[in-house]
Amino acid sequence: KIEQSLPKEKLDKSKKFRLIEKEVQKRKNKYFDAKLKALKARNEYILNLEASNTTLHKYFVDDLSDLIDCMDLGFHECISRALMMHISAEAGRQASVQAGLDTLQSNISSLDSRLDKQRFLEFNHTAFMIPKKFEFQGKNDEFAEPELQKLLCADMETRLVQLKSRLTSLRAESEEVWKTLETAESTLLAMLTAKDYDCSGYFGENALPAHKPPETVSIKLRADRHETEEFYLTKLREFMMGTSRIARLDSKHEHIRQTLVDMSTSGLESPQSGGRVGGVLHSPIAKPPRRKRIGRLQMNGQPKLFGGSLEEYLESLNLDIPLIIKSCIRVINLYGLHHQGIFRVSGSQVEINNFREAFERGEDPLADMTDASDINSVAGVLKLYLRELREPLFPIIYFEQFMELAQLESKHEFVVRMKDLVQSLPRSVVIVMRYLFAFLNHLSEYSDENMMDPYNLAICFGPTLVPVPEDKDQVQYQNQVNELIKNIILFNDEIFPTHEIGGTFYEKYISREPDDNDVGDSPSDHVQEDMDSEVYPSEDECESLEATAQFDFVARSDRELSLRKGETVTLYSQVSNDWWRGSVNSKEGLIPDKYILIKMKDEDREKLELFKSSSSEESMRRRASSSNDSVLSGASSSHSPLLGANPPWPPILPPAGPPPTTHEVLETTV
Numbered sequence: 203k204i205e206q207s208l209p210k211e212k213l214d215k216s217k218k219f220r221l222i223e224k225e226v227q228k229r230k231n232k233y234f235d236a237k238l239k240a241l242k243a244r245n246e247y248i249l250n251l252e253a254s255n256t257t258l259h260k261y262f263v264d265d266l267s268d269l270i271d272c273m274d275l276g277f278h279e280c281i282s283r284a285l286m287m288h289i290s291a292e293a294g295r296q297a298s299v300q301a302g303l304d305t306l307q308s309n310i311s312s313l314d315s316r317l318d319k320q321r322f323l324e325f326n327h328t329a330f331m332i333p334k335k336f337e338f339q340g341k342n343d344e345f346a347e348p349e350l351q352k353l354l355c356a357d358m359e360t361r362l363v364q365l366k367s368r369l370t371s372l373r374a375e376s377e378e379v380w381k382t383l384e385t386a387e388s389t390l391l392a393m394l395t396a397k398d399y400d401c402s403g404y405f406g407e408n409a410l411p412a413h414k415p416p417e418t419v420s421i422k423l424r425a426d427r428h429e430t431e432e433f434y435l436t437k438l439r440e441f442m443m444g445t446s447r448i449a450r451l452d453s454k455h456e457h458i459r460q461t462l463v464d465m466s467t468s469g470l471e472s473p474q475s476g477g478r479v480g481g482v483l484h485s486p487i488a489k490p491p492r493r494k495r496i497g498r499l500q501m502n503g504q505p506k507l508f509g510g511s512l513e514e515y516l517e518s519l520n521l522d523i524p525l526i527i528k529s530c531i532r533v534i535n536l537y538g539l540h541h542q543g544i545f546r547v548s549g550s551q552v553e554i555n556n557f558r559e560a561f562e563r564g565e566d567p568l569a570d571m572t573d574a575s576d577i578n579s580v581a582g583v584l585k586l587y588l589r590e591l592r593e594p595l596f597p598i599i600y601f602e603q604f605m606e607l608a609q610l611e612s613k614h615e616f617v618v619r620m621k622d623l624v625q626s627l628p629r630s631v632v633i634v635m636r637y638l639f640a641f642l643n644h645l646s647e648y649s650d651e652n653m654m655d656p657y658n659l660a661i662c663f664g665p666t667l668v669p670v671p672e673d674k675d676q677v678q679y680q681n682q683v684n685e686l687i688k689n690i691i692l693f694n695d696e697i698f699p700t701h702e703i704g705g706t707f708y709e710k711y712i713s714r715e716p717d718d719n720d721v722g723d724s725p726s727d728h729v730q731e732d733m734d735s736e737v738y739p740s741e742d743e744c745e746s747l748e749a750t751a752q753f754d755f756v757a758r759s760d761r762e763l764s765l766r767k768g769e770t771v772t773l774y775s776q777v778s779n780d781w782w783r784g785s786v787n788s789k790e791g792l793i794p795d796k797y798i799l800i801k802m803k804d805e806d807r808e809k810l811e812l813f814k815s816s817s818s819e820e821s822m823r824r825r826a827s828s829s830n831d832s833v834l835s836g837a838s839s840s841h842s843p844l845l846g847a848n849p850p851w852p853p854i855l856p857p858a859g860p861p862p863t864t865h866e867v868l869e870t871t872v
Contacts, residue, residue, distance in 0.1 A: 238350055245354065248338055249454045255335045256453035257446055259626065262332045262599060265442055270319050271496040272438050275387070276394035278313045285310050286399035294405030316511060320592050327598050327671050355465055358458050365455040369448060376444040383441050386434040387496070393427050438496070507562050509590045516630045522706040523637055526561045529568045530584040531641050531708070537574035538581070539644075540651045545662045549579030557583040589666045595635060596668045597627070604668060605679060608686035616689055617696045624697060633705035636698035640708035642691045660687035746784075747773040749798040763791040771798055 213219050289303050323330050403409065505514045507526065515524060538544050553576055560567035561583070568580060588595060596604060603623060610616045624632055642659050649655040654662075664683040670676050690697060700707075749772075751765040763786045765771070771793055773784040782793045 238353065241350060241354060242357070244340070245358075249457060251336050251338055252453045252457050253450040256449045258333060259335075260446060260449045262330065263626070265446070266330060267319070268438070268442065268496045270322070271315075272435070274315050274319065275496070276391065278315050278318075279391075279394045282310050282313065283396075283399045287401060290399060290401040291405075293402060316514070317509075317592055324598055324671070327601070328673070330599055331602050332599050351465075355462065358462060362455065362458045362462065365451055365458070369451050369455060372444060372448050372451070376441065376448060379437060379441045379444060383434070383437040386430065386437055390427070390430045390434050393423075393430060508558060508587060509592060511592045512595070512634060513593075513628055513630050516634075522630070522633050524587075524634070525564075525566060526587050527584065527634065527638065529561075529566050530580050531637075533568045533571050533580050534577065534584075534645070535641070535710075537571070538577040538652075539648045541574055541577050542651065542653050544577065544645070544652050544654055545581045545585065545659065546654070547578050549576070549582035553579035554582045554586060558586065561587075585662070585666055588663070594667060594669055595631065595638075597631075598669070598671065600627075601668070601671065604686055605682050608682040608689070613689070613693065617693050620690065620693075621697050621699075625699065629703050629705070632698065632703060636694065637706060637708045639690055639694035639698070640710075643694050644708070644710050646691060656688045656691040657684065659691060660684040663687055747800055749773055749782075749784075749793075749800045751797060752799050753797045755794055755797045757791075761791050763789060763793055765793070765797055773798075773800070 208216055208219070285306055289306060292299055292303055505511060505518050507515060507524070512524070516522065534544065557567050557579065571580075600623065607616055607620055607623070610619070624635070627635075642656075642663070645652070645654060646656045646659060649658075661684055664680065664687045667687060668683045670679040670683060748770060751767055751769045751771060753765070754767050755765040757764040763784075765786065769786060771784055771786050773782045773793065774790075775783050776795070777783050777792070780795050782795060782798070784790070784793045786793070
């Protein structure tokens with residue numbers, strides 16, 4: 203009003219105008235400072251939410267298990283010692299009580315603290331389910347002015363550097379505490395597993411006179427053990443508090459880093475940002491460290507395969523994929539992709555048990571398998587292994603979250619949230635899941651022949667991979683489990699990480715000519731080399747057969763030959779049960795066996811038997827020589843299917859017309 207009422211030349215001389223102008227500026231500055239504080243408080247709120255979510259997640263995923271392991275440490279050994287003392291004392295008695303002693307011995311041998319812990323968690327799964335994350339609930343959020351954003355960005359950059367430095371020092375401290383904790387654990391276990399239960403010397407003809415050790419000795423032993431236990435618990439508390447602090451700070455660090463990366467890509471980085479934070483923002487993703495386990499020193503010998511822990515087994519043998527999964531999938535990849543009802547048709551229980559015993563001994567009973575005669579038993583032993591794992595491949599503490607994802611209608615949202623959830627699982631489990639679901643996806647590509655589309659595979663593997671807790675509605679949740687597994691099979695490439703965790707990848711295609719190609723190479727890379735190096739028999743060098751095309755066939759690659767019904771085909775040799783090498787209209791290549799009818803004369807019958815016998819011998823020789831090769835390549839392979847592998851050679855194609863034989867019809871209704 204004063205500006206409007208007074209002329210411009212008098213405004214500068216107006217004392218009242220100057221006072222009001224100063225008051226306005228003062229209030230603007232006060233508003234600016236208040237809003238900056240509010241935005242900082244909002245950011246702090248978000249960071250504390252992230253830290254709280256991480257702390258809760260860590261408690262239920264890591265700390266809870268470690269607390270149980272800590273409280274349970276040595277408990278079973280103490281029971282074993284007490285019972286062994288009883289057995290040793292009763293050994294002096296006659297055969298009247300021998301049956302009872304044998305029963306006790308069997309119970310002691312079957313004591314398994316890990317299995318007990320898993321059953322305890324399963325029976326009380328409701329209490330130990332991971333709760334939902336805290337969600338940020340902002341009210342009428344407005345975008346800050348550019349000046350405020352730059353100030354906030356500079357503040358976050360400074361904080362990011364501080365967090366990085368703090369995390370480095372905390373991790374070093376945590377590592378030192380862990381070493382001390384391991385030493386205390388080994389000392390405590392040495393006390394708890396002392397073999398002082400043998401009483402056989404007090405029985406028999408040469409029995410020693412009973413004598414009680416001095417009371418001071420037992421008092422000292424108890425005092426030493428109590429002191430060691432107290433020290434062990436103190437170090438465990440220190441380690442868990444330290445790792446919790448690291449998890450909180452790491453979540454804040456990652457959240458700030460990601461925010462700054464997003465801001466830098468949108469051109470909102472602060473002018474002060476420079477080299478001191480550039481390395482932090484764009485640092486390469488490190489592989490997650492192997493988890494430190496409480497009670498790891500308690501395990502003796504090789505872990506069990508069937509009924510054991512997948513993580514402990516892989517960690518003990520330093521493997522990415524168990525031999526049983528590798529071997530079964532290799533055989534199914536070679537001989538079972540077209541087998542109708544694979545994983546649905548039951549195999550021989552005797553063969554499955556034989557395979558199981560061999561794998562448990564560390565052997566590979568499928569190394570010399572050269573056909574599909576036992577393919578249902580191979581599939582059966584793979585499902586049996588997955589079903590008997592001590593901890594299911596999909597942890598039960600995540601059951602509610604998995605079911606929540608299964609009900610999502612948006613496939614994009616399912617992939618994004620499932621990928622985020624998978625990243626919280628142990629690295630070894632993720633590698634096995636990625637391997638298994640890549641194979642199932644490959645298997646489902648042949649569903650027009652094997653009748654196993656993603657949903658049918660989900661029906662077979664759902665109860666095995668994601669068991670429904672007993673107190674849940676089995677029918678209702680089983681449908682959701684099937685939907686979950688089906689979607690994971692369909693979108694496994696997008697869900698599972700590739701280079702972030704490394705490990706072994708499933709390789710779709712295995713060379714059927716191992717003399718020419720290695721298992722890990724893509725056969726198409728050597729197509730021209732194979733065509734040049736292999737000598738096709740000519741009519742002057744060897745005999746040939748004639749056949750007639752029964753159906754039209756369209757070639758899917760340069761090495762195949764297209765056929766028209768009624769055309770005459772010249773056959774040179776049979777390269778496999780499904781393919782011949784021959785020529786059509788003077789053009790040489792591969793011809794599908796199921797699309798032709800061989801013209802049979804007396805002399806042609808002898809030729810055919812000769813071709814088939816030589817082809818069978820060559821095929822068996824090659825397959826036997828490659829039986830110990832893996833179907834898989836490591837993460838460094840450039841031919842992983844996840845990286846766009848080439849199609850197999852020779853290809854195995856579904857018939858384009860009606861099937862010429864009836865042996866493919868499945869006798870059991872699927």
